Amino acid sequence: MAQLVVGIDLGGSFIKGVLTDRLGKVRRWERVPTEREKGAEHVLNRVKSTVNTLTQGGEALAAVGVGIPGMLDRDRERVFLAPNLGWRDINIRSELRRLIGVPVFLDNDANAAALGEAWLGAARHSSSFMLVTIGTGIGSGLVLGGEIYRGANGLAAELGHMGLLPQGTRCSCGQRGCLETLVSAGAILHEAREASVVQEGAEAREVLELANSGNKEAVGVVAEAMEYLALGLKNTIVLLDLELILIGGGVGDSSAGFIDMLRDRTIDLLPVKREVKIKQAILGNRAGALGAARLALLELGS
Numbered sequence: 001m002a003q004l005v006v007g008i009d010l011g012g013s014f015i016k017g018v019l020t021d022r023l024g025k026v027r028r029w030e031r032v033p034t035e036r037e038k039g040a041e042h043v044l045n046r047v048k049s050t051v052n053t054l055t056q057g058g059e060a061l062a063a064v065g066v067g068i069p070g071m072l073d074r075d076r077e078r079v080f081l082a083p084n085l086g087w088r089d090i091n092i093r094s095e096l097r098r099l100i101g102v103p104v105f106l107d108n109d110a111n112a113a114a115l116g117e118a119w120l121g122a123a124r125h126s127s128s129f130m131l132v133t134i135g136t137g138i139g140s141g142l143v144l145g146g147e148i149y150r151g152a153n154g155l156a157a158e159l160g161h162m163g164l165l166p167q168g169t170r171c172s173c174g175q176r177g178c179l180e181t182l183v184s185a186g187a188i189l190h191e192a193r194e195a196s197v198v199q200e201g202a203e204a205r206e207v208l209e210l211a212n213s214g215n216k217e218a219v220g221v222v223a224e225a226m227e228y229l230a231l232g233l234k235n236t237i238v239l240l241d242l243e244l245i246l247i248g249g250g251v252g253d254s255s256a257g258f259i260d261m262l263r264d265r266t267i268d269l270l271p272v273k274r275e276v277k278i279k280q281a282i283l284g285n286r287a288g289a290l291g292a293a294r295l296a297l298l299e300l301g302s
């Protein structure tokens, strides 16, 4: 019988789940609102009911993988901090295991998305790459030698908090001038409003669309953000000599032109020219759940 797992992408707005076999053949998708305002216990029960819905065909489930938008401890048992869920220092792995009744494995959502792209997406043929998601914040997952690199404390690949401007804007992490304060959707919107490119209530996507259509001020805002992102990617490449960088997330997905400019500028900045691919991720908002399923399979040794 096929070994089936569920992958869950636990987002601040939606819980997305997928039931798949060990080859990535998808049996079912499910998506429900997270309802995070009702508290962690309620959200964990929503995860449980999502798993139940996905397996209502009576399929035997081997394990569940869950991608969490936040920082986990080294053993990936506890969530230290997940601002988008309003969680701080809670042990969710044992609670989910108790609720669902099969092994549960956790990872950071960007790591899960990187596993998804490595399994079924744009990084299938790369053993050393980084996925960068640009949305409300910046997420990144790093794969070295075919495996997620988590670092000594499980906190590796926090590209969004790479410091670029010592006197810059205060970041959500408490430091100043992190990449996330310069390139995220919020940062782009802030700059666009300052330059009167868009009105209050606009979305970052609109700034990118305006830039694509040649609006001079919008081009200026996007070019400045891209300059910092190129610097962050250059720093990463000179450190790790990666073969591929994938760009995803709401901002990354919305503009192929942005990726082309980013690639050219990053390669310009490299001291020694080399073969490095910078391209769009292809799984979009399915990467997290598919990667969480892959995580479960890897942890099971499948």
Ligand SMILES: [Zn+2]
Pocket (backbone or CB within 6 Å): 160, 161, 171, 172, 173, 174, 175, 178, 180
């Ligand atoms: Zn920061």
